[in-house]
Amino acid sequence: MKKILIVTSNANKVREFKEMLEPLGYEVVSLRDLHDDEDVPENGQTFAENAAIKAEHGAKKYHVPAVADDSGLCIDAFGGEPGIHSARYLGHDTPYTYKNQVILERLKGETNRGAEFHCAIAFACPGKPTEVFEGVMRGSIAEESRGENGFGYDPIFYIPEYGKNSAECTPDEKNAVSHRGKAVRMFLEYFKKNHYAEEQ
Numbered sequence: 751m752k753k754i755l756i757v758t759s760n761a762n763k764v765r766e767f768k769e770m771l772e773p774l775g776y777e778v779v780s781l782r783d784l785h786d787d788e789d790v791p792e793n794g795q796t797f798a799e800n801a802a803i804k805a806e807h808g809a810k811k812y813h814v815p816a817v818a819d820d821s822g823l824c825i826d827a828f829g830g831e832p833g834i835h836s837a838r839y840l841g842h843d844t845p846y847t848y849k850n851q852v853i854l855e856r857l858k859g860e861t862n863r864g865a866e867f868h869c870a871i872a873f874a875c876p877g878k879p880t881e882v883f884e885g886v887m888r889g890s891i892a893e894e895s896r897g898e899n900g901f902g903y904d905p906i907f908y909i910p911e912y913g914k915n916s917a918e919c920t921p922d923e924k925n926a927v928s929h930r931g932k933a934v935r936m937f938l939e940y941f942k943k944n945h946y947a948e949e950q
């Protein structure tokens with residue numbers, strides 16, 4: 751089994767990485783599996799910088815190649831916010847039902863509802879330059895929250911390709927078009943091309 755360390759404590763990200771990587775024969779190990787709850791300071795200015803900070807931290811700490819994901823929702827009418835602050839927006843531990851409700855309230859009557867999810871995946875290998883792969887999913891903020899799947903802002907994110915909100919999509923539907931799905935596929939191509947995919 752080929753192991754990939756994902757430097758995240760977000761269980762939903764882990765689930766999505768597993769959905770995409772396990773069928774290809776990879777074993778996904780996360781900080782949760784290592785009982786590591788250290789909070790890595792994300793003080794970068796971009797998704798790519800923050801992903802690199804997290805991946806390099808993990809690679810250095812565990813002396814293995816490590817992957818990290820930094821992602822978020824950018825809303826046009828909010829000038830791209832919450833963006834890299836998506837996890838902390840309205841409070842880190844605030845339930846997403848509340849965060850999503852606040853966003854819908856703030857956009858009431860707003861016709862400019864464009865938005866996009868961004869994902870930067872960084873791959874840090876000890877002794878080598880860090881590589882970053884970025885994916886974007888363009889859509890809009892729905893008029894109402896719908897769906898039980900996914901996580902975070904998925905219930906209020908409308909995906910035009912499917913004509914429904916992200917949380918109404920099956921995991922396969924979401925992963926096929928999502929910011930994370932696109933970045934994971936770019937990462938995998940690089941990973942295989944550079945022969946990292948050997949047994950570890």
Ligand code: ITT
Nearest residue numbers: 758759760819820821822823836837901902903904
């Ligand atoms: P780690 O840093 O430990 O990976 P985190 O949750 O703090 O976990 P981020 O700083 O990258 O991760 O914040 C990402 C936030 O963006 C996440 O908590 C969600 O609120 C939102 N987000 C990212 N991808 C999403 C997706 O696919 N669907 C819904 N919301 C998403």
